[in-house]
Amino acid sequence: MGGRAPARFGPRACIVAGFAVTAAGFAVLASLSEGSGYVAVSAGLAPAGVGSGVAGPSATSTVLGAVPPERAGMGSALNDTHQQLGIALGVAGLGSLLATAYRGDLPDGLPDHAVSSLGATLSYAKDHAGGSALAESARSAFTDAQSLTMTIGVAAALAGTAVAFFALPGRAARSAAPEPEAKEAGQPG
Numbered sequence: 001m002g003g004r005a006p007a008r009f010g011p012r013a014c015i016v017a018g019f020a021v022t023a024a025g026f027a028v029l030a031s032l033s034e035g036s037g038y039v040a041v042s043a044g045l046a047p048a049g050v051g052s053g054v055a056g057p058s059a060t061s062t063v064l065g066a067v068p069p070e071r072a073g074m075g076s077a078l079n080d081t082h083q084q085l086g087i088a089l090g091v092a093g094l095g096s097l098l099a100t101a102y103r104g105d106l107p108d109g110l111p112d113h114a115v116s117s118l119g120a121t122l123s124y125a126k127d128h129a130g131g132s133a134l135a136e137s138a139r140s141a142f143t144d145a146q147s148l149t150m151t152i153g154v155a156a157a158l159a160g161t162a163v164a165f166f167a168l169p170g171r172a173a174r175s176a177a178p179e180p181e182a183k184e185a186g187q188p189g
Contacts, residue, residue, distance in 0.1 A: 011058040018055025021047050023157035030150035034139045098149040105141030115153040118142045
């Protein structure tokens, strides 16, 4: 679907719609609570994945369409490099934000090994006095940190939506140019 949609709707519409659907998925993930189950998580992951699947091929074809055919290899390499760099920096940035927010919401005085992850905190809580209160605090801290992180994801996806909407030409602008072959053959374009 994502690969064929640009021909029907135009790349800008697909990128804008894809980022908007991704933002909606992140918004669902930002609204999860400690009691949310797998269905709720899936309800957020599915649109985030579908949105990425719609926007990604359109973004790639837009990048490759902007370079001359003889430079397609260079354009593809540059596109791949930017995608990989963006993914790596995005995961690192959001992961660091989640970890920092999680640790900041935990009670003071816990050893370093107990605050490295939710699993580590829950494991520590099992073996220490007041463990059930610590476990509850850890679950709440993780949920709050995840909500903050996904809210930043919503903002980033909406920023991408705005950039795509305002910076990319609409479908009419792309189809308004005459076909080069028709012009050269003396046929009306």
